[in-house]
Amino acid sequence: xxxxxxxxxxxLELVGLRRDYGERPxxxxxxxxxxxxxxxxVLGPNGAGKTTLLRILATLLRPSGGTVRALGxxxxxxxxxxxxxxxxxxxxxxxxxxxxxxxNLRFQARLHGMRGGAAEARIAAILAAAGIERRADERADxxxxxxxxxxxxxxxxxxxxxLLLLDEPDSNLDAEGRELxxxxxxxxxxxxxxIVSHDPERYEAEADRLLRLEAGGRPVAx
Amino acid sequence: MTPTSxxxxxxxxxxxxxxxxxxxxxxxxxxFAVTTFVVFRFGLDRTSLSGSLASGVLWATLLFAALLGVNxxxxxxxxxxxxxxxxxxxxxxxxxxxxxxxxxxxxxLALELVVVPVFALFFLESAAALPxxxxxLFLADLGLAATGTLISxxxxxxxxxxxxxxxxxxxxxxxxxxxxxxASEPLLAGGGPGxxxxxxxxxxxxxxxxxxxxxxxxVFDFLLED
Numbered sequence: 533x534x535x536x537x538x539x540x541x542x543x544l545e546l547v548g549l550r551r552d553y554g555e556r557p558x559x560x561x562x563x564x565x566x567x568x569x570x571x572x573x574v575l576g577p578n579g580a581g582k583t584t585l586l587r588i589l590a591t592l593l594r595p596s597g598g599t600v601r602a603l604g605x606x607x608x609x610x611x612x613x614x615x616x617x618x619x620x621x622x623x624x625x626x627x628x629x630x631x632x633x634x635x636n637l638r639f640q641a642r643l644h645g646m647r648g649g650a651a652e653a654r655i656a657a658i659l660a661a662a663g664i665e666r667r668a669d670e671r672a673d674x675x676x677x678x679x680x681x682x683x684x685x686x687x688x689x690x691x692x693x694x695l696l697l698l699d700e701p702d703s704n705l706d707a708e709g710r711e712l713x714x715x716x717x718x719x720x721x722x723x724x725x726x727i728v729s730h731d732p733e734r735y736e737a738e739a740d741r742l743l744r745l746e747a748g749g750r751p752v753a754x
Numbered sequence: 755m756t757p758t759s760x761x762x763x764x765x766x767x768x769x770x771x772x773x774x775x776x777x778x779x780x781x782x783x784x785x786f787a788v789t790t791f792v793v794f795r796f797g798l799d800r801t802s803l804s805g806s807l808a809s810g811v812l813w814a815t816l817l818f819a820a821l822l823g824v825n826x827x828x829x830x831x832x833x834x835x836x837x838x839x840x841x842x843x844x845x846x847x848x849x850x851x852x853x854x855x856x857x858x859x860x861x862x863l864a865l866e867l868v869v870v871p872v873f874a875l876f877f878l879e880s881a882a883a884l885p886x887x888x889x890x891l892f893l894a895d896l897g898l899a900a901t902g903t904l905i906s907x908x909x910x911x912x913x914x915x916x917x918x919x920x921x922x923x924x925x926x927x928x929x930x931x932x933x934x935x936x937a938s939e940p941l942l943a944g945g946g947p948g949x950x951x952x953x954x955x956x957x958x959x960x961x962x963x964x965x966x967x968x969x970x971x972x973v974f975d976f977l978l979e980d
Contacts, residue, residue, distance in 0.1 A: 591842070592841055615845075622835070628830055
């Protein structure tokens, strides 16, 4: 938490958020407030703008209209303040195939300003938590899709982010992997989560808020 | 925010390690250059070249070999989601431009370490021109790397990237090639290296490098925006 930031401040504030791809609206006026430590579950059919919403919150896309504040930072203007405080797990694992799992995490650690023994200890701990420490020195392209997803979860959590943006976090995971993912990505003190899923039953119990989107990115009234 | 120097070193080390393992750029660049020298050797039916002809053969070959490296510069970022991974990190994005340009300079220097001696073996009567040629090669590599990184980062998001990169890059590097050939010509003159207008052409190379390094630094962040 930034100095001077109150715990009562919402972690996410969206007012009239819009995003268009050319003439086609992907998000059409999202209003939402999420308190720190809460979990938002985003549901909707394909093409409803769920991934677009996550990418805007991750500072990877600019909104076309409306206002977005995440962890007290206004987007896109203060995106540079927010990066490093978010953990993003998207459709792609964001891993370099020619590097081993451990090297990928070392690379990410250095980009996030983590160095030396502390970074190595954090990498070892998170690889152990994901159950892939024995495969960590294999190249990423030699790992199965499930193992790469576990590694992607490690990458997402490596820098201990305050805001988790998770797009189908269980993709490619077996039963054991799903259990480990639940433990790693589950609710935690001060950790705000936005989860996109096609499987409402999986996350409904953990969700404090629900956002249903329909085609064209329009929110469905509760 | 992570210091730019730390991010620069991390990205550069990642790129060099990836190239050492996959060998996707350098062998192709070197093979292209050596093959082109062989074609020139037999096509021109000359056992030695000097002056502007030697300079032209050298730089035409190096330019097109460099294009192979430029085209592959951001492939890992595009195919493996690395752009997102880097954009999510709390770093100044100009570190990515600087690291990619530095990686390209390293590839070009490694390429020249192999192919310039081959060029000398095929076409030069003495190797006396090679030591002063190093300065020209380095300055031209810097300009190619700055321009190539800029264009490659723009083209990589396009479906026509393999065509777009060279189409945009080639006109932009014409001034650089004029200066590089102009500086190399007296060095490769028959009867030993000369230095007529050598300093002037080196100055043009320095100016070109400065302009495109500054342009790259200034606009790279915008190129990564959606």
